Amino acid sequence: MNVTSLALKQPVPEVTRAPSRALATSADTLLYLDGVTVSFDGFKALNNLSLVIDRGELRTIIGPNGAGKTTMMDVITGKTKPDTGTVVFGANVDLTKLDETAIANLGIGRKFQKPTVFENLTVFENLELALKGERGMWKTLRALLNGEQRGRIAEVLKTIGLSERPAETAGALSHGQKQWLEIGMLLIQDQQLLLLDEPVAGMTDHETKQTAELILTLAGSRTVVVVEHDMEFVRSLGARVTVLHEGSVLAEGSIDHVQSHPRVIEVYLGR
Ligand SMILES: Nc1ncnc2c1ncn2[C@@H]1O[C@H](COP(=O)(O)OP(=O)(O)OP(=O)(O)O)[C@@H](O)[C@H]1O
Ligand SMILES: [Mg+2]
Incomplete structure:
Protein backbone atom coordinates (compact mmCIF):
# COMPACT_ATOMS: atom_id res chain seq x y z
CA MET A 1 0.00 0.00 0.00
CA GLY A 107 6.34 2.89 3.88
CA ILE A 108 8.76 2.09 6.68
CA GLY A 109 10.25 -1.40 6.51
CA ARG A 110 12.63 -3.14 8.83
CA LYS A 111 15.01 -6.05 8.65
CA PHE A 112 15.90 -7.68 11.94
CA GLN A 113 19.33 -9.14 12.54
CA LYS A 114 18.06 -12.71 12.28
CA PRO A 115 16.45 -13.44 8.89
CA THR A 116 12.73 -14.11 9.21
CA VAL A 117 11.99 -15.66 5.81
CA PHE A 118 9.55 -18.58 5.50
CA GLU A 119 12.04 -21.44 5.35
CA ASN A 120 9.63 -24.00 3.88
CA LEU A 121 8.51 -21.80 1.00
CA THR A 122 10.47 -21.05 -2.15
CA VAL A 123 12.29 -17.80 -2.80
CA PHE A 124 9.55 -16.84 -5.26
CA GLU A 125 6.76 -17.67 -2.80
CA ASN A 126 8.40 -15.59 -0.08
CA LEU A 127 8.42 -12.58 -2.39
CA GLU A 128 4.89 -13.37 -3.53
CA LEU A 129 3.64 -13.34 0.06
CA ALA A 130 5.42 -10.08 0.78
CA LEU A 131 3.93 -8.56 -2.36
CA LYS A 132 0.36 -9.56 -1.67
CA GLY A 133 0.43 -8.92 2.06
CA GLU A 134 0.00 -11.70 4.56
CA ARG A 135 -3.69 -12.42 4.81
CA GLY A 136 -3.27 -16.12 5.47
CA MET A 137 -0.51 -17.86 3.62
CA TRP A 138 -2.30 -20.49 1.53
CA LYS A 139 -5.17 -18.26 0.53
CA THR A 140 -2.63 -15.69 -0.57
CA LEU A 141 -0.52 -18.14 -2.56
CA ARG A 142 -3.59 -19.50 -4.37
CA ALA A 143 -4.56 -16.06 -5.66
CA LEU A 144 -3.07 -15.67 -9.14
CA LEU A 145 -0.39 -13.10 -9.85
CA ASN A 146 -0.94 -10.65 -12.67
CA GLY A 147 1.75 -9.78 -15.21
CA GLU A 148 2.77 -6.62 -13.44
CA GLN A 149 3.23 -8.48 -10.15
CA ARG A 150 5.32 -11.16 -11.87
CA GLY A 151 7.41 -8.40 -13.39
CA ARG A 152 8.01 -6.82 -10.01
CA ILE A 153 9.07 -10.12 -8.48
CA ALA A 154 11.48 -10.70 -11.38
CA GLU A 155 12.93 -7.23 -10.90
CA VAL A 156 13.48 -7.75 -7.17
CA LEU A 157 14.99 -11.22 -7.77
CA LYS A 158 17.50 -9.53 -10.05
CA THR A 159 18.29 -6.76 -7.55
CA ILE A 160 18.95 -9.26 -4.74
CA GLY A 161 20.98 -11.57 -6.98
CA LEU A 162 18.58 -14.54 -6.78
CA SER A 163 17.27 -14.57 -10.37
CA GLU A 164 18.67 -18.04 -10.89
CA ARG A 165 17.03 -19.51 -7.80
CA PRO A 166 13.33 -18.61 -7.62
CA ALA A 167 12.29 -22.24 -7.03
CA GLU A 168 14.86 -22.87 -4.28
CA THR A 169 13.43 -23.50 -0.81
CA ALA A 170 14.35 -20.50 1.31
CA GLY A 171 15.63 -22.82 4.05
CA ALA A 172 18.28 -24.13 1.63
CA LEU A 173 19.77 -20.70 0.96
CA SER A 174 23.02 -19.54 2.52
CA HIS A 175 22.79 -17.15 5.47
CA GLY A 176 23.72 -14.26 3.18
CA GLN A 177 21.12 -15.18 0.57
CA LYS A 178 18.44 -15.33 3.27
CA GLN A 179 19.36 -11.81 4.31
CA TRP A 180 19.07 -10.65 0.69
CA LEU A 181 15.73 -12.38 0.33
CA GLU A 182 14.52 -10.54 3.39
CA ILE A 183 15.71 -7.24 1.93
CA GLY A 184 13.86 -8.25 -1.25
CA MET A 185 10.69 -8.70 0.79
CA LEU A 186 11.01 -5.07 1.89
CA LEU A 187 11.72 -3.91 -1.65
CA ILE A 188 8.71 -5.62 -3.11
CA GLN A 189 6.49 -3.83 -0.63
CA ASP A 190 7.94 -0.64 -2.05
CA GLN A 191 8.93 0.68 1.36
CA GLN A 192 10.56 4.09 1.08
CA LEU A 193 12.50 3.94 4.34
CA LEU A 194 14.48 0.77 5.00
CA LEU A 195 15.95 0.07 8.42
CA LEU A 196 18.58 -2.67 8.34
CA ASP A 197 19.88 -3.94 11.68
CA GLU A 198 23.29 -5.58 11.29
CA PRO A 199 22.67 -6.87 7.74
CA VAL A 200 26.12 -8.41 7.31
CA ALA A 201 26.44 -10.13 10.69
CA GLY A 202 27.50 -13.73 10.06
CA MET A 203 28.20 -13.19 6.36
CA THR A 204 31.32 -14.26 4.52
CA ASP A 205 33.60 -11.48 3.22
CA HIS A 206 32.31 -12.04 -0.28
CA GLU A 207 28.68 -11.86 0.82
CA THR A 208 29.47 -8.70 2.80
CA LYS A 209 30.90 -7.06 -0.32
CA GLN A 210 27.85 -8.08 -2.34
CA THR A 211 25.56 -6.70 0.36
CA ALA A 212 27.36 -3.35 0.24
CA GLU A 213 26.79 -3.27 -3.53
CA LEU A 214 23.13 -4.11 -3.05
CA ILE A 215 22.62 -1.38 -0.45
CA LEU A 216 24.39 1.16 -2.66
CA THR A 217 22.00 0.40 -5.52
CA LEU A 218 19.02 1.00 -3.20
CA ALA A 219 20.06 4.34 -1.77
CA GLY A 220 18.81 7.37 -3.64
CA SER A 221 15.54 5.87 -4.78
CA ARG A 222 14.93 4.87 -1.14
CA THR A 223 16.19 6.07 2.19
CA VAL A 224 18.30 3.47 3.96
CA VAL A 225 19.48 3.40 7.58
CA VAL A 226 22.02 0.67 8.34
CA VAL A 227 23.21 -0.34 11.79
CA GLU A 228 26.53 -2.22 11.70
CA HIS A 229 29.62 -3.09 13.72
CA ASP A 230 31.73 -4.12 10.70
CA MET A 231 33.81 -0.99 10.10
CA GLU A 232 35.21 -2.15 6.77
CA PHE A 233 31.66 -2.61 5.54
CA VAL A 234 30.63 0.78 6.94
CA ARG A 235 33.55 2.40 5.13
CA SER A 236 32.62 0.68 1.86
CA LEU A 237 29.16 2.30 2.00
CA GLY A 238 30.80 5.74 2.02
N1 LIG B 1 12.90 -4.65 26.16
C1 LIG B 1 13.92 -4.29 26.93
N2 LIG B 1 13.86 -4.39 28.28
C2 LIG B 1 14.89 -4.03 29.06
N3 LIG B 1 16.05 -3.52 28.59
C3 LIG B 1 16.17 -3.40 27.27
C4 LIG B 1 15.12 -3.77 26.36
N4 LIG B 1 15.54 -3.53 25.09
C5 LIG B 1 16.79 -3.03 25.20
N5 LIG B 1 17.17 -2.95 26.51
C6 LIG B 1 18.45 -2.43 27.00
O1 LIG B 1 18.65 -1.18 26.39
C7 LIG B 1 20.03 -0.99 26.06
C8 LIG B 1 20.14 -0.69 24.58
O2 LIG B 1 19.88 -1.88 23.86
P1 LIG B 1 19.91 -1.96 22.28
O3 LIG B 1 19.48 -3.34 21.94
O4 LIG B 1 19.16 -0.84 21.70
O5 LIG B 1 21.47 -1.78 21.99
P2 LIG B 1 22.26 -1.88 20.61
O6 LIG B 1 22.97 -0.58 20.42
O7 LIG B 1 21.36 -2.36 19.54
O8 LIG B 1 23.35 -2.99 20.97
P3 LIG B 1 23.99 -4.18 20.06
O9 LIG B 1 25.10 -3.56 19.28
O10 LIG B 1 24.50 -5.15 21.07
O11 LIG B 1 22.90 -4.76 19.19
C9 LIG B 1 20.74 -2.27 26.47
O12 LIG B 1 21.32 -2.06 27.76
C10 LIG B 1 19.61 -3.28 26.56
O13 LIG B 1 19.90 -4.28 27.51
MG1 LIG C 1 21.24 -4.08 18.38
Whole structure:
Protein backbone atom coordinates (compact mmCIF):
# COMPACT_ATOMS: atom_id res chain seq x y z
CA MET A 1 0.00 0.00 0.00
CA ASN A 2 1.35 3.43 -0.76
CA VAL A 3 1.14 6.55 1.34
CA THR A 4 -1.61 8.08 -0.78
CA SER A 5 -3.98 5.16 -0.45
CA LEU A 6 -3.33 5.00 3.28
CA ALA A 7 -4.05 8.70 3.67
CA LEU A 8 -7.51 8.12 2.22
CA LYS A 9 -8.25 5.35 4.69
CA GLN A 10 -7.27 6.81 8.03
CA PRO A 11 -6.22 10.21 9.26
CA VAL A 12 -2.54 10.36 10.17
CA PRO A 13 -1.65 12.09 13.41
CA GLU A 14 0.15 15.34 12.68
CA VAL A 15 2.76 17.05 14.76
CA THR A 16 1.99 20.60 15.71
CA ARG A 17 5.17 21.24 17.66
CA ALA A 18 8.15 22.59 15.71
CA PRO A 19 11.42 20.64 16.06
CA SER A 20 13.82 22.08 18.63
CA ARG A 21 16.09 24.75 17.24
CA ALA A 22 19.24 22.68 17.52
CA LEU A 23 17.80 20.17 15.03
CA ALA A 24 18.80 20.96 11.43
CA THR A 25 15.67 19.86 9.56
CA SER A 26 14.98 21.04 6.01
CA ALA A 27 12.70 20.38 3.06
CA ASP A 28 14.82 17.26 2.39
CA THR A 29 14.15 15.76 5.83
CA LEU A 30 12.33 12.41 5.70
CA LEU A 31 12.59 11.43 9.35
CA TYR A 32 13.60 13.10 12.55
CA LEU A 33 13.80 12.13 16.17
CA ASP A 34 13.81 14.99 18.62
CA GLY A 35 14.65 14.52 22.30
CA VAL A 36 13.64 10.86 22.37
CA THR A 37 14.05 9.05 25.68
CA VAL A 38 13.22 5.38 26.35
CA SER A 39 13.66 3.94 29.85
CA PHE A 40 13.64 0.30 30.90
CA ASP A 41 13.31 0.06 34.69
CA GLY A 42 14.94 3.43 35.13
CA PHE A 43 17.79 2.69 32.68
CA LYS A 44 17.77 5.05 29.71
CA ALA A 45 18.32 2.99 26.56
CA LEU A 46 17.75 6.21 24.59
CA ASN A 47 18.60 9.46 26.31
CA ASN A 48 17.36 12.64 24.66
CA LEU A 49 18.25 11.26 21.21
CA SER A 50 17.94 13.67 18.28
CA LEU A 51 18.67 12.68 14.70
CA VAL A 52 17.75 13.87 11.20
CA ILE A 53 17.65 11.62 8.11
CA ASP A 54 17.17 13.11 4.64
CA ARG A 55 15.04 11.67 1.86
CA GLY A 56 17.12 9.34 -0.33
CA GLU A 57 19.97 9.33 2.16
CA LEU A 58 22.07 6.31 3.08
CA ARG A 59 23.05 6.56 6.77
CA THR A 60 25.09 4.20 8.87
CA ILE A 61 24.72 3.98 12.63
CA ILE A 62 27.50 2.56 14.75
CA GLY A 63 28.20 2.36 18.46
CA PRO A 64 29.03 -0.08 21.26
CA ASN A 65 26.74 -2.92 22.38
CA GLY A 66 23.85 -1.48 24.33
CA ALA A 67 24.23 2.01 22.82
CA GLY A 68 20.56 2.02 21.83
CA LYS A 69 20.82 1.31 18.08
CA THR A 70 18.17 -1.41 17.97
CA THR A 71 15.99 0.51 20.44
CA MET A 72 16.12 3.46 18.04
CA MET A 73 14.76 1.21 15.27
CA ASP A 74 12.11 -0.12 17.70
CA VAL A 75 10.98 3.46 18.31
CA ILE A 76 10.83 4.36 14.61
CA THR A 77 8.83 1.24 13.76
CA GLY A 78 6.44 1.63 16.71
CA LYS A 79 7.56 -1.50 18.56
CA THR A 80 8.59 0.66 21.52
CA LYS A 81 6.93 3.91 22.53
CA PRO A 82 9.24 6.64 23.82
CA ASP A 83 8.70 8.15 27.28
CA THR A 84 9.34 11.60 25.86
CA GLY A 85 10.31 13.09 22.52
CA THR A 86 9.00 13.32 18.98
CA VAL A 87 9.45 11.04 15.98
CA VAL A 88 8.32 12.64 12.74
CA PHE A 89 8.13 11.01 9.30
CA GLY A 90 7.44 12.68 5.96
CA ALA A 91 5.76 16.04 5.93
CA ASN A 92 4.44 15.94 9.45
CA VAL A 93 3.39 12.48 10.63
CA ASP A 94 3.84 11.75 14.32
CA LEU A 95 5.00 8.12 14.45
CA THR A 96 4.69 7.90 18.24
CA LYS A 97 0.91 7.94 17.81
CA LEU A 98 0.79 5.01 15.35
CA ASP A 99 1.01 1.25 15.84
CA GLU A 100 3.48 -1.02 14.03
CA THR A 101 1.09 -1.93 11.20
CA ALA A 102 0.16 1.68 10.47
CA ILE A 103 3.86 2.62 10.41
CA ALA A 104 4.68 -0.23 8.01
CA ASN A 105 1.80 0.92 5.81
CA LEU A 106 3.32 4.40 5.66
CA GLY A 107 6.34 2.89 3.88
CA ILE A 108 8.76 2.09 6.68
CA GLY A 109 10.25 -1.40 6.51
CA ARG A 110 12.63 -3.14 8.83
CA LYS A 111 15.01 -6.05 8.65
CA PHE A 112 15.90 -7.68 11.94
CA GLN A 113 19.33 -9.14 12.54
CA LYS A 114 18.06 -12.71 12.28
CA PRO A 115 16.45 -13.44 8.89
CA THR A 116 12.73 -14.11 9.21
CA VAL A 117 11.99 -15.66 5.81
CA PHE A 118 9.55 -18.58 5.50
CA GLU A 119 12.04 -21.44 5.35
CA ASN A 120 9.63 -24.00 3.88
CA LEU A 121 8.51 -21.80 1.00
CA THR A 122 10.47 -21.05 -2.15
CA VAL A 123 12.29 -17.80 -2.80
CA PHE A 124 9.55 -16.84 -5.26
CA GLU A 125 6.76 -17.67 -2.80
CA ASN A 126 8.40 -15.59 -0.08
CA LEU A 127 8.42 -12.58 -2.39
CA GLU A 128 4.89 -13.37 -3.53
CA LEU A 129 3.64 -13.34 0.06
CA ALA A 130 5.42 -10.08 0.78
CA LEU A 131 3.93 -8.56 -2.36
CA LYS A 132 0.36 -9.56 -1.67
CA GLY A 133 0.43 -8.92 2.06
CA GLU A 134 0.00 -11.70 4.56
CA ARG A 135 -3.69 -12.42 4.81
CA GLY A 136 -3.27 -16.12 5.47
CA MET A 137 -0.51 -17.86 3.62
CA TRP A 138 -2.30 -20.49 1.53
CA LYS A 139 -5.17 -18.26 0.53
CA THR A 140 -2.63 -15.69 -0.57
CA LEU A 141 -0.52 -18.14 -2.56
CA ARG A 142 -3.59 -19.50 -4.37
CA ALA A 143 -4.56 -16.06 -5.66
CA LEU A 144 -3.07 -15.67 -9.14
CA LEU A 145 -0.39 -13.10 -9.85
CA ASN A 146 -0.94 -10.65 -12.67
CA GLY A 147 1.75 -9.78 -15.21
CA GLU A 148 2.77 -6.62 -13.44
CA GLN A 149 3.23 -8.48 -10.15
CA ARG A 150 5.32 -11.16 -11.87
CA GLY A 151 7.41 -8.40 -13.39
CA ARG A 152 8.01 -6.82 -10.01
CA ILE A 153 9.07 -10.12 -8.48
CA ALA A 154 11.48 -10.70 -11.38
CA GLU A 155 12.93 -7.23 -10.90
CA VAL A 156 13.48 -7.75 -7.17
CA LEU A 157 14.99 -11.22 -7.77
CA LYS A 158 17.50 -9.53 -10.05
CA THR A 159 18.29 -6.76 -7.55
CA ILE A 160 18.95 -9.26 -4.74
CA GLY A 161 20.98 -11.57 -6.98
CA LEU A 162 18.58 -14.54 -6.78
CA SER A 163 17.27 -14.57 -10.37
CA GLU A 164 18.67 -18.04 -10.89
CA ARG A 165 17.03 -19.51 -7.80
CA PRO A 166 13.33 -18.61 -7.62
CA ALA A 167 12.29 -22.24 -7.03
CA GLU A 168 14.86 -22.87 -4.28
CA THR A 169 13.43 -23.50 -0.81
CA ALA A 170 14.35 -20.50 1.31
CA GLY A 171 15.63 -22.82 4.05
CA ALA A 172 18.28 -24.13 1.63
CA LEU A 173 19.77 -20.70 0.96
CA SER A 174 23.02 -19.54 2.52
CA HIS A 175 22.79 -17.15 5.47
CA GLY A 176 23.72 -14.26 3.18
CA GLN A 177 21.12 -15.18 0.57
CA LYS A 178 18.44 -15.33 3.27
CA GLN A 179 19.36 -11.81 4.31
CA TRP A 180 19.07 -10.65 0.69
CA LEU A 181 15.73 -12.38 0.33
CA GLU A 182 14.52 -10.54 3.39
CA ILE A 183 15.71 -7.24 1.93
CA GLY A 184 13.86 -8.25 -1.25
CA MET A 185 10.69 -8.70 0.79
CA LEU A 186 11.01 -5.07 1.89
CA LEU A 187 11.72 -3.91 -1.65
CA ILE A 188 8.71 -5.62 -3.11
CA GLN A 189 6.49 -3.83 -0.63
CA ASP A 190 7.94 -0.64 -2.05
CA GLN A 191 8.93 0.68 1.36
CA GLN A 192 10.56 4.09 1.08
CA LEU A 193 12.50 3.94 4.34
CA LEU A 194 14.48 0.77 5.00
CA LEU A 195 15.95 0.07 8.42
CA LEU A 196 18.58 -2.67 8.34
CA ASP A 197 19.88 -3.94 11.68
CA GLU A 198 23.29 -5.58 11.29
CA PRO A 199 22.67 -6.87 7.74
CA VAL A 200 26.12 -8.41 7.31
CA ALA A 201 26.44 -10.13 10.69
CA GLY A 202 27.50 -13.73 10.06
CA MET A 203 28.20 -13.19 6.36
CA THR A 204 31.32 -14.26 4.52
CA ASP A 205 33.60 -11.48 3.22
CA HIS A 206 32.31 -12.04 -0.28
CA GLU A 207 28.68 -11.86 0.82
CA THR A 208 29.47 -8.70 2.80
CA LYS A 209 30.90 -7.06 -0.32
CA GLN A 210 27.85 -8.08 -2.34
CA THR A 211 25.56 -6.70 0.36
CA ALA A 212 27.36 -3.35 0.24
CA GLU A 213 26.79 -3.27 -3.53
CA LEU A 214 23.13 -4.11 -3.05
CA ILE A 215 22.62 -1.38 -0.45
CA LEU A 216 24.39 1.16 -2.66
CA THR A 217 22.00 0.40 -5.52
CA LEU A 218 19.02 1.00 -3.20
CA ALA A 219 20.06 4.34 -1.77
CA GLY A 220 18.81 7.37 -3.64
CA SER A 221 15.54 5.87 -4.78
CA ARG A 222 14.93 4.87 -1.14
CA THR A 223 16.19 6.07 2.19
CA VAL A 224 18.30 3.47 3.96
CA VAL A 225 19.48 3.40 7.58
CA VAL A 226 22.02 0.67 8.34
CA VAL A 227 23.21 -0.34 11.79
CA GLU A 228 26.53 -2.22 11.70
CA HIS A 229 29.62 -3.09 13.72
CA ASP A 230 31.73 -4.12 10.70
CA MET A 231 33.81 -0.99 10.10
CA GLU A 232 35.21 -2.15 6.77
CA PHE A 233 31.66 -2.61 5.54
CA VAL A 234 30.63 0.78 6.94
CA ARG A 235 33.55 2.40 5.13
CA SER A 236 32.62 0.68 1.86
CA LEU A 237 29.16 2.30 2.00
CA GLY A 238 30.80 5.74 2.02
CA ALA A 239 27.84 7.25 3.84
CA ARG A 240 27.42 9.70 6.70
CA VAL A 241 28.03 7.90 9.99
CA THR A 242 26.24 8.52 13.28
CA VAL A 243 27.84 7.17 16.44
CA LEU A 244 25.45 6.33 19.26
CA HIS A 245 26.68 6.00 22.82
CA GLU A 246 24.55 5.63 25.94
CA GLY A 247 21.41 6.47 24.05
CA SER A 248 22.48 9.68 22.33
CA VAL A 249 24.59 10.87 19.43
CA LEU A 250 28.27 11.01 20.34
CA ALA A 251 29.59 12.02 16.92
CA GLU A 252 28.42 12.34 13.34
CA GLY A 253 30.15 12.87 10.01
CA SER A 254 32.31 11.04 7.51
CA ILE A 255 33.88 7.71 8.38
CA ASP A 256 37.27 9.45 8.64
CA HIS A 257 35.82 12.02 11.01
CA VAL A 258 34.31 9.48 13.39
CA GLN A 259 37.28 7.09 13.21
CA SER A 260 39.63 9.85 14.35
CA HIS A 261 37.24 11.24 16.99
CA PRO A 262 38.94 10.78 20.41
CA ARG A 263 35.73 9.97 22.34
CA VAL A 264 34.58 7.49 19.66
CA ILE A 265 37.96 5.76 19.85
CA GLU A 266 37.74 5.74 23.65
CA VAL A 267 34.24 4.29 23.99
CA TYR A 268 34.03 2.12 20.89
CA LEU A 269 36.71 1.74 18.25
CA GLY A 270 39.70 1.55 20.56
CA ARG A 271 38.35 -1.29 22.63
N1 LIG B 1 12.90 -4.65 26.16
C1 LIG B 1 13.92 -4.29 26.93
N2 LIG B 1 13.86 -4.39 28.28
C2 LIG B 1 14.89 -4.03 29.06
N3 LIG B 1 16.05 -3.52 28.59
C3 LIG B 1 16.17 -3.40 27.27
C4 LIG B 1 15.12 -3.77 26.36
N4 LIG B 1 15.54 -3.53 25.09
C5 LIG B 1 16.79 -3.03 25.20
N5 LIG B 1 17.17 -2.95 26.51
C6 LIG B 1 18.45 -2.43 27.00
O1 LIG B 1 18.65 -1.18 26.39
C7 LIG B 1 20.03 -0.99 26.06
C8 LIG B 1 20.14 -0.69 24.58
O2 LIG B 1 19.88 -1.88 23.86
P1 LIG B 1 19.91 -1.96 22.28
O3 LIG B 1 19.48 -3.34 21.94
O4 LIG B 1 19.16 -0.84 21.70
O5 LIG B 1 21.47 -1.78 21.99
P2 LIG B 1 22.26 -1.88 20.61
O6 LIG B 1 22.97 -0.58 20.42
O7 LIG B 1 21.36 -2.36 19.54
O8 LIG B 1 23.35 -2.99 20.97
P3 LIG B 1 23.99 -4.18 20.06
O9 LIG B 1 25.10 -3.56 19.28
O10 LIG B 1 24.50 -5.15 21.07
O11 LIG B 1 22.90 -4.76 19.19
C9 LIG B 1 20.74 -2.27 26.47
O12 LIG B 1 21.32 -2.06 27.76
C10 LIG B 1 19.61 -3.28 26.56
O13 LIG B 1 19.90 -4.28 27.51
MG1 LIG C 1 21.24 -4.08 18.38
